[in-house]
Amino acid sequence: MNLSLSLRTKLRAGVVLLAFGAGAAASAATPQSAAAPVPDTTEQRVAACTSCHGAHGAGTPDNVLIPRLAGKPAGYLLQQLEYFQTGQRQHAPMEYVVRQLGPAYLRQIAEYFAQQDVPYRKLPVPPVSSETLRRGEQLVLRGDSTRGVPSCVSCHGAKLTGVQPMMPGLMGLSYDYLSAQLVSWRTRTRAAEGPYCMGVVANRMRESDITAVAAWLASQQPPSDLHPAPASAQTEPLPGWCVMGHSGVAP
Incomplete structure (x- = not known):
């Protein structure tokens, strides 16, 4: 037998055996079945939200700057998600999360x-x-009529749990979050298309007033029913100065 031919034959056989062995090893390493698909449920769709805002949006004690979402009016929550998309409300993580989401998903x-x-x-x-x-x-x-500051209950409801469909509750929020939001309204890192009530109110408050309001609200024991009041509970009209673009700075 030609030695070179025999050598080439053996080498080819070795390569085939090596390839087969590698294929067998790869086959053994490959899972017998593909991973189970991720369920397309609402709970799964909001997983990015609950990772920060807590299970069911209850909030977390680990980060007092992240608010409770549970039970707030749907109209208000939808509006805030839209504001994060447009930049009217600024917070980089939230802006990133909602950037590519469509209207139906946000709702x-x-x-x-x-x-x-x-x-x-x-x-x-x-x-x-x-x-x-x-x-x-x-x-x-x-409120404080001398500074043109209305009471919180006049808009956020007698129990401060919010009013349908757009007014959020103030109960169950941390001191840090409440004070940070009032500052955001003053500096326009949080805004609204209109009316711009909170921007006006926050600019009429002293810094010490912001501390006082946030501390008092955060120290209260919320009522057993945290659901927002029906729209019919909003009996007081909005103040005449509650319009977009008004600086609201007290003289």
Whole structure:
């Protein structure tokens, strides 16, 4: 037998055996069945939301700047998602999450969290003076006519749990989140197409007033029913100055 031919034959056989062995090893490493598909459920679709806002949108004690979503009016939640898309409300993680989502998806998210009914979790409140808390109570329940600041209850409902379809509740939110949002309204990193009520109100408040309101609200025990009041509960008309573009700065 020709030695070179025999050698070539053996080499080819070795290559085939090696290839077969590699294929067998790869076959053994390949799962017998593909991974189970991810279920297309609403819970799965909002997983990116609950990873920060907590299960069912209940909020998390680990980050007091991330708000509770559960039970807020669907119209309000949808509007805020749209504002994150347009940049009228600025927060980089939220802007990224909603950037590519269509209107139907945003509505599904809003309606899901609006329907959630989960217990309130008490959050820490920084120590403040009794005088500060009294000032906060005054502003929340009665307002301050000398500065043109209406009471919080006049818009957010008698129980401060919000009013359908667009007014959010203030109960169950942390001191840090409440004060941060009032500052955002003042600096226009949070805005609205109109009316621009909160921008006006926040600019008429002193910094000490923001501390007082946030501390008093965060220190209250929410009512057992955190659902927003029906639209019929909104009996007071919006103030005449509650229009988009008004600076709202107190003289």
